[in-house]
Amino acid sequence: RTLSHPTAVCTKAGKAIVSRQFVEMTRTRIEGLLAAFPKLMNTGKQHTFVETESVRYVYQPLEKLYMVLITTKNSNILEDLETLRLFSRVIPEYCRVLEESEISEHCFDLIFAFDEIVALGYRENVNLAQIRTFTEMDSHEEKVFRAVRETQEREAKAEMRRKAKELQQARRDAERQGKKAPGFGGFGSSAVSGGTSASVITDTIIEPEKPKVMAGAMRPSGPSKALKLGAKGKDVENFVDKLKSEGEHVSTTSKRSSEAAKVLSPPINVESVHLKVEEKISLTCGRDGGLQNMEVHGMITLRVSDDKYGRIRLQVENDDKKGVQLQTHPNVDKKLFTTDCLIGLKNPDKSFPLNNDVGVLKWRLQTTDESLIPLTINCWPSESATGCDVNIEYELQEESLELNDVSILIPVPAGLGAPVIGDIDGDYRHDSRRSILEWCLPVIDAKNKTGSLEFSIAGQPNDFFPINVSFVSKKNYCNIQVRTFHVEGNSPVRYSSETMLLVDKYEIL
Numbered sequence: 001r002t003l004s005h006p007t008a009v010c011t012k013a014g015k016a017i018v019s020r021q022f023v024e025m026t027r028t029r030i031e032g033l034l035a036a037f038p039k040l041m042n043t044g045k046q047h048t049f050v051e052t053e054s055v056r057y058v059y060q061p062l063e064k065l066y067m068v069l070i071t072t073k074n075s076n077i078l079e080d081l082e083t084l085r086l087f088s089r090v091i092p093e094y095c096r097v098l099e100e101s102e103i104s105e106h107c108f109d110l111i112f113a114f115d116e117i118v119a120l121g122y123r124e125n126v127n128l129a130q131i132r133t134f135t136e137m138d139s140h141e142e143k144v145f146r147a148v149r150e151t152q153e154r155e156a157k158a159e160m161r162r163k164a165k166e167l168q169q170a171r172r173d174a175e176r177q178g179k180k181a182p183g184f185g186g187f188g189s190s191a192v193s194g195g196t197s198a199s200v201i202t203d204t205i206i207e208p209e210k211p212k213v214m215a216g217a218m219r220p221s222g223p224s225k226a227l228k229l230g231a232k233g234k235d236v237e238n239f240v241d242k243l244k245s246e247g248e249h250v251s252t253t254s255k256r257s258s259e260a261a262k263v264l265s266p267p268i269n270v271e272s273v274h275l276k277v278e279e280k281i282s283l284t285c286g287r288d289g290g291l292q293n294m295e296v297h298g299m300i301t302l303r304v305s306d307d308k309y310g311r312i313r314l315q316v317e318n319d320d321k322k323g324v325q326l327q328t329h330p331n332v333d334k335k336l337f338t339t340d341c342l343i344g345l346k347n348p349d350k351s352f353p354l355n356n357d358v359g360v361l362k363w364r365l366q367t368t369d370e371s372l373i374p375l376t377i378n379c380w381p382s383e384s385a386t387g388c389d390v391n392i393e394y395e396l397q398e399e400s401l402e403l404n405d406v407s408i409l410i411p412v413p414a415g416l417g418a419p420v421i422g423d424i425d426g427d428y429r430h431d432s433r434r435s436i437l438e439w440c441l442p443v444i445d446a447k448n449k450t451g452s453l454e455f456s457i458a459g460q461p462n463d464f465f466p467i468n469v470s471f472v473s474k475k476n477y478c479n480i481q482v483r484t485f486h487v488e489g490n491s492p493v494r495y496s497s498e499t500m501l502l503v504d505k506y507e508i509l
Helices: 027-040 077-094 100-105 107-117 128-136 140-177 185-190 232-245 255-264 334-340
Strands: 007-011 016-020 049-051 055-062 065-072 273-285 291-304 313-318 325-328 357-367 375-384 387-396 403-411 420-424 427-431 436-444 450-457 467-473 480-486 496-508
Touching: 007 027, 016 027, 016 100, 016 107, 027 055, 027 065, 055 077, 065 077, 077 107, 077 128, 100 107, 107 128, 128 357, 140 403, 140 427, 140 436, 273 480, 291 313, 291 480, 375 403, 375 467, 375 496, 387 403, 387 436, 420 427, 436 450
Parallel strands: 273 496
Antiparallel strands: 007 016, 007 065, 049 055, 055 065, 273 291, 291 357, 313 480, 325 357, 375 387, 387 450, 403 436, 403 467, 420 450, 427 436, 467 496
16 A cells, blocks of 8 residues: 655656655656656557556546656555546646646645645545645634734834824923923933923833733634634733833724724624635835736635535626636536536535535736726825935725725835824834834725825935835625525525735835
8 A cells, every 4th residue: 555656747758847755765766767657658558557567657647748656566556546536636726727837836836735645655535625725724813813913013103102292292392381391200311301302202211100911901802713823822912021121102902903803803603604705915016106017816715514505506796897817616517607607516416515615716817907906105205405205195096995904114214213204194103123114094995095194204215115015805806706695496595704805915116
């Protein structure tokens, strides 16, 4: 039963495109075995295996290529054939076409999948759905936890900046009255004497007593298990303790973090049929407004936890007018989807695997059309006698979207102090450690589709690029949704669903 030789995808000339051995072997030995394989195929006979004095080649044609499994002659050929078929079914999961260039591009994905099928020379008892789950290693709970933690960190810094503004205003009021501001004695060097300018906001605020931040305050509400991932829950507390030790005031309330958790968290009541529609956007724009590239990748994932809904069908509503390319899973009836926009299994006798997330439909949009940019960012740095005056504005072009927890990161020159903020829609914070000015906007939608920020700082126009944008949304960009579910007899099925739009990259160069 031991697979003592490699598995490979090779050309008809015996050139290995991707090869994986499961026991110790030299590269010369592998290349020699694969080079001998085409010479054994010149007999013109059509078989599924061919033998030499020492090894057996079990193979399957893949258009212009071969999937080859090399074993010893005393191995179980029935098990070898079954393993070979599973290897062959894995390849279309990662490669759109069975060509040498496509397989080379996804070689590492294929190797990882091969390792899930065979371990230490023995075949694992896995199916295609399990292989997909193991290789993706995707955790929705971890995404939620990371999003919540990042927003809590930003909120703590924003609260510190707000407190600094209040102290600055109090000092100015004290100067106008010609006396020292009451209650400033406990702040040491931050006390202001008469006639002294107070135009600079202090970066560090030291308070006599600071309230302890309870661990419960850092946890989002709901039954999520995100904070149970190892020791990650302690990272938030350690981060807060570090901020406090550096003299920064930390607020225990976080409106934006709870809003991000609300957008990304799954529904509380998950039904026996659960649907997830997820999109990721990657966009690169020039600073003059030209769109260099935009890609949107989307997928509909189905999870069935009751066997009576195993042969369910999904009614898809496709209102896309942007030119999206759709692709169904190989086990889905493509003809049924083309004619009736229904997603059902190709084999009516089979059912969807239980308690597994199964991707049934995916789509892709790639464009350079500027009119399709969901959120445009326009940055105008103008040189002045003291440095640069920067005007930056946003505009929501896709008005059907509602973007939450929007963060626009603008690089600023290091070591030149904090920027002087003029007019602003939303909030901001200056991260002197990373030399970043973060423009924070809780919500951008059709009612709040435009906004601007003005600030001044010493520097050159090129210092304020590249600009990076991040956001989350519970509405997807491409108008592709599942409206109803049906089982045999066309009876409707109750289901739960979640929709999310995430940013992979959103950059203005």
